[in-house]
Amino acid sequence: MRDIVAAVNDPELPSITIAELGILRDVRMDGETVVVSITPTYSGCPAMGVIAEDIAAALRAHSYESRIETVLSPAWTTDWMSESAKQKLREEGVAPPGDAICPQCSSDDIRIVSEFGSVACQALHACVSCGEPFPYFKTLR
Ligand SMILES: [Zn+2]
Structure with a gap:
């Protein structure tokens, strides 16, 4: 059940x-x-x-x-999210909470585009190195 x-x-x-x-x-x-x-x-x-x-x-x-x-x-809090969930987020190109790196190229040179992404729980960040925008699952504590 x-x-x-x-x-x-x-x-x-x-x-x-x-x-x-x-x-x-x-x-x-x-x-x-x-x-x-x-x-x-x-x-x-x-x-x-x-x-x-x-x-x-x-x-x-x-x-x-x-x-x-x-x-x-x-x-x-986002600490309750399991490692398997975070891994699945990365595979979908979403940066999980606590990951301040680009999910495409792993660069840490990122900037915030918008605090409000396509869904309420995500912000839109962009990678300065590869130019790719990506959703970031907001950290909550
Ligand atoms: Zn990148």
């Missing part, structure tokens, strides 16, 4: 599961209902509503009723 929930992907990062992202806190039974606790990443991240729906849909597919609880404390 936890495996079903853990395999749900982040809608903004489809190759990364919510377990790898570190937002899945707890899965337990309350009578016949599966209670899933998740901690939002960035406050106001619109993906959280989608994630809750995806969890409910995944459990429904296995005939489980579910309830999603949001746990705000302790707050999620």
Whole structure:
């Protein structure tokens, strides 16, 4: 049952599961209902509503009723993101939190283009060495 929930992907990062992202806190039974606790990443991240729906849909597919609880404390930080998630980000050309290098050429000569990238959790940086812009997953502590 936890495996079903853990395999749900982040809608903004489809190759990364919510377990790898570190937002899945707890899965337990309350009578016949599966209670899933998740901690939002960035406050106001619109993906959280989608994630809750995806969890409910995944459990429904296995005939489980579910309830999603949001746990705000302790707050999620990018330290909760697993190494496998960071590696997948790099493979997709996204610089994971803490990586201040270009995912294309590994140069550390980078500049911030915009604090707001195509999705809320990412900023747009550009590499001075190779000229490539790339999304940077913002560090949060
Ligand atoms: Zn570069």
